[in-house]
Amino acid sequence: MERVLRDRTAAVIFLGPALVIYVCILLIPIGWSIGYTFFSGSPISGFTFAGFQNYATLVQDRRFWDAFWFSTRYAIFVTGGQIGLGLALALFYHFYLKRSSALIRTLVFFPVVLPTVAVAAIFQKLFAIAPQYGVVNAVFDLIGLHSLVQPWLGRGQTAFWVLVIMDVWRAMGFYAVILYAGLIEIPAETIEAARLDGASGWALAQLVILPLLMPITISALIFSLNGTLKVFDSVVALTGGGPGNATTPLTLYMYRAAFTNNAYGYGSTIAVMLTLYCLIVSLLAYRFARRDV
Amino acid sequence: MATTLRRSAQAATHLRQRLHPRRIAAGLIVGLLLIIQLYPLIWLLLSSFKGPTEFNLRPIYALPEGFYWQNYLDAWTRGRLNIYYLNSILVTFPALLLIIATGLGAAFAIEIMRWRGRNLVLLTFLAGIMVPLQIVLLPLFSAYYQLQLLNNHLALILTYTAFGLPLTIFLFTGYLKPIPREVIEAAIVDGANIYQVFARIVLPMMANAIVTVGLVQFFFIWNDLILSMTFINDVSMRTIQTGLLNFVGQYGQREWGPTFAAIASSVIPILIIYLALNNLIIRGLTAGSVKG
Numbered sequence: 001m002e003r004v005l006r007d008r009t010a011a012v013i014f015l016g017p018a019l020v021i022y023v024c025i026l027l028i029p030i031g032w033s034i035g036y037t038f039f040s041g042s043p044i045s046g047f048t049f050a051g052f053q054n055y056a057t058l059v060q061d062r063r064f065w066d067a068f069w070f071s072t073r074y075a076i077f078v079t080g081g082q083i084g085l086g087l088a089l090a091l092f093y094h095f096y097l098k099r100s101s102a103l104i105r106t107l108v109f110f111p112v113v114l115p116t117v118a119v120a121a122i123f124q125k126l127f128a129i130a131p132q133y134g135v136v137n138a139v140f141d142l143i144g145l146h147s148l149v150q151p152w153l154g155r156g157q158t159a160f161w162v163l164v165i166m167d168v169w170r171a172m173g174f175y176a177v178i179l180y181a182g183l184i185e186i187p188a189e190t191i192e193a194a195r196l197d198g199a200s201g202w203a204l205a206q207l208v209i210l211p212l213l214m215p216i217t218i219s220a221l222i223f224s225l226n227g228t229l230k231v232f233d234s235v236v237a238l239t240g241g242g243p244g245n246a247t248t249p250l251t252l253y254m255y256r257a258a259f260t261n262n263a264y265g266y267g268s269t270i271a272v273m274l275t276l277y278c279l280i281v282s283l284l285a286y287r288f289a290r291r292d293v
Numbered sequence: 294m295a296t297t298l299r300r301s302a303q304a305a306t307h308l309r310q311r312l313h314p315r316r317i318a319a320g321l322i323v324g325l326l327l328i329i330q331l332y333p334l335i336w337l338l339l340s341s342f343k344g345p346t347e348f349n350l351r352p353i354y355a356l357p358e359g360f361y362w363q364n365y366l367d368a369w370t371r372g373r374l375n376i377y378y379l380n381s382i383l384v385t386f387p388a389l390l391l392i393i394a395t396g397l398g399a400a401f402a403i404e405i406m407r408w409r410g411r412n413l414v415l416l417t418f419l420a421g422i423m424v425p426l427q428i429v430l431l432p433l434f435s436a437y438y439q440l441q442l443l444n445n446h447l448a449l450i451l452t453y454t455a456f457g458l459p460l461t462i463f464l465f466t467g468y469l470k471p472i473p474r475e476v477i478e479a480a481i482v483d484g485a486n487i488y489q490v491f492a493r494i495v496l497p498m499m500a501n502a503i504v505t506v507g508l509v510q511f512f513f514i515w516n517d518l519i520l521s522m523t524f525i526n527d528v529s530m531r532t533i534q535t536g537l538l539n540f541v542g543q544y545g546q547r548e549w550g551p552t553f554a555a556i557a558s559s560v561i562p563i564l565i566i567y568l569a570l571n572n573l574i575i576r577g578l579t580a581g582s583v584k585g
């Protein structure tokens with residue numbers, strides 16, 4: 001028995017292919033990328049050793065910090081919206097719709113599986129101003145709020161909010177289902193007992209339900225942050241980072257540095273910073289959760 | 294008589310329940326929610342049938358006057374959606390097969406077989422869930438350039454596999470854990486070797502897991518933008534996402550009809566898959582995120 005389960009050749013055959021692909025395409029390139037950060041140049045121009053020059057440039061680079069703040073702002077608002085509205089929806093499903101919520105859950109979940117490019121193209125048209133008004137401007141025009149008719153994606157401030165609305169719209173149904181699954185786990189007796197003790201409405205939610213839902217909410221939060229800090233597709237497809245650089249997150253700034261300016265070392269330095277940033281935020285959220293629960 | 298009375302009394306309470314303010318509020322919220330979530334998609338489908346003059350002369354929210362199929366014809370001929378679709382299929386399905394085969398093998402070796410260091414190997418795989426694609430983009434780009442794999446679907450298939458493996462192995466090991474060890478031990482006592490254990494005992498039990506993992510990875514790969522726009526720039530090799538992005542960039546401003554038709558063409562197949570398999574999809578996608 002032991003002999004069969006400890007068969008070395010078989011273990012290599014089963015594990016080998018996955019491990020080789022994973023190490024060659026994911027692990028080694030990470031090390032390679034860190035190596036790039038100490039060089040300047042590109043494969044075409046040749047590399048020269050630069051020490052910590054890339055890191056020094058990065059600290060002084062205003063556009064890097066703009067991108068950093070954009071990513072942070074985007075992550076705060078989108079994650080906040082996804083988890084906040086997801087939670088509201090989950091409570092609504094569980095306490096108002098009860099057993100009949102399956103169809104609504106399914107419909108609200110749907111946009112998650114849609115291709116980002118298609119979603120962004122729809123939102124471009126919804127918020128369009130030329131050559132004809134999109135739905136949003138047309139409706140404002142119709143009800144007489146002419147001052148609100150504006151180039152939504154043509155201004156940094158409004159483009160940011162369209163982006164936030166789009167990504168919250170797309171993913172709130174996903175987080176609603178996750179949190180709803182957590183809600184059903186709470187025993188009905190617990191809620192009933194709290195009700196008998198006089199808790200109701202907001203007090204019930206605040207004192208009983210939300211604390212019990214905390215662990216799954218934190219997991220959802222970490223998952224969401226991990227996605228929003230790495231936002232790329234939505235931005236590329238909706239605004240292309242513009243107008244100007246107004247909606248350029250770290251990922252897109254890195255992409256431009258690497259592939260438009262051919263600065264491999266600098267691009268990798270941004271990528272390494274981005275990775276560290278995601279790791280630190282996840283660890284902080286995790287530590288915070290551990291202390292709290 | 295008594296039953297009639299009871300019935301009408303029941304009907305009255307029913308009506309009262311139905312008109313309860315709480316229920317009306319819930320109904321209004323449901324209505325609003327459905328409008329918010331579904332209107333953009335319905336609007337997309339309706340707009341894809343509008344002729345060019347309709348866009349100019351009538352408000353954008355007006356219903357189409359008829360079915361202007363020319364939009365779809367334009368999207369598929371000038372937009373080359375047929376080529377992009379074919380490329381997406383040629384990339385997605387081999388990648389899925391590779392992810393499932395190698396991922397299931399690895400999960401089997403880690404969870405069922407016994408050797409030193411398997412926990413470390415599992416952790417190494419799981420760490421990959423956190424890694425942003427951006428950090429490997431440049432090294433992979435140079436490597437594929439050296440190996441002449443740029444503009445080659447193999448580059449995409451291999452990269453999708455590497456990035457699909459962490460979650461896949463996480464899910465598969467989770468599915469393998471509850472298999473009773475007695476079943477496997479009994480088979481070994483009966484003389485089965487390790488390959489027979491895999492093929493005859495474990496594999497049949499993994500049918501559901503394979504479908505779940507396959508669906509989750511399908512959406513990741515099919516919807517990918519960053520890898521396909523980095524490794525492919527030959528128009529004839531493009532996948533549907535980069536193809537659509539370029540189509541919208543090129544014709545999106547002026548030709549709304551064909552643009553809507555192109556977007557709808559990328560949404561409709563996903564919609565059909567979702568209508569058929571929504572329970573499995575929801576379970577799979579949510580299992581992949583918050584079990585950890």
